[in-house]
Amino acid sequence: MPELPEVETIRQDLRKKILHKKIKNLKLTQKARVNMNHLDFVKLIKNKEFEEIDRIGKIIIFVLPAKKFLLVHLKMTGQLIYERGRQIIGGGHSDNQMPSKLPDQFTRATFELVDGGKLYFNDMRRFGYLKIVDEKELNIEKAKYGIEPLQANFTLANFKKALQNRKTTIKAVLLNQKLIAGVGNIYADESCFLAEIRPSRRVDILSSTEIEKLYSAIKSVLKKAIEKRGTTFNHYRDSDGNTGNFIKYLKVYGRSGEKCKKCGNTLKKIKVAGRGTVYCPSCQK
């Protein structure tokens, strides 16, 4: 489940690896989810180079020449794995979900670069997609996203504005991409734990101290998660095919029924905003 830290890790790594490289060919399988017919899609990609690699929320943006943009959303199980020319990637860990050799049955698209390198888009569940847009459509897409937690516009004032007049739970706000971009289920729960606030609390009854704590918690959790190269719960891999290391630092997500690392009480799982939510009933108020 790639969220902001995972997508950002992939973006930063791919920038180092494939920036300004030219695409010789793109191979799409029948199961690839793209926003036009395959022939047209390939035509728009072929012989283009990656001018820049950006991100909005959980979407990776490959900037192509002539103001075209390739948007990639990994959704639940998507991976973007880069392989240098003629080299078989190691696969990182001995996890049976990680293929030792690509392409495999879950490879939906292969970008063949002129230097022999390959960029594979793998996606077991086929929820992820590739989409080519022009500048106008890119701006429409960008308008769907709120403040970016790691950028200059994520100020306390803007965060307060995002919560203003809302009559819903913290969890719903954190998951709402129109308000705050890139936070998903893992980092929403982790941020609430760090802020010592229950995800089910309504935002309109938070004190200003609590809002400040939550604001700092989001930044701190996401920053540390990027330092540790993201969370691999099951499918996430970086562009080398390696797992992320943040799972060791998770305090609540995926730990329902286990002991709170801070107070020792049992972590509880409930449903908030339609999503599984884990919290500590004694640490979080």
Add this chain to the structure above:
DNA sequence: CCTTGTGTTCTCCG
């Protein structure tokens, strides 16, 4: 039945 992210539809409230 579950999983998550997101788009759509429904419902409620002032």
Add this chain to the structure above:
DNA sequence: CCGGAGAACACAAG
């Protein structure tokens, strides 16, 4: 009766 907000539902597929 309306607009808007938020909740609920639908969908992707294994």
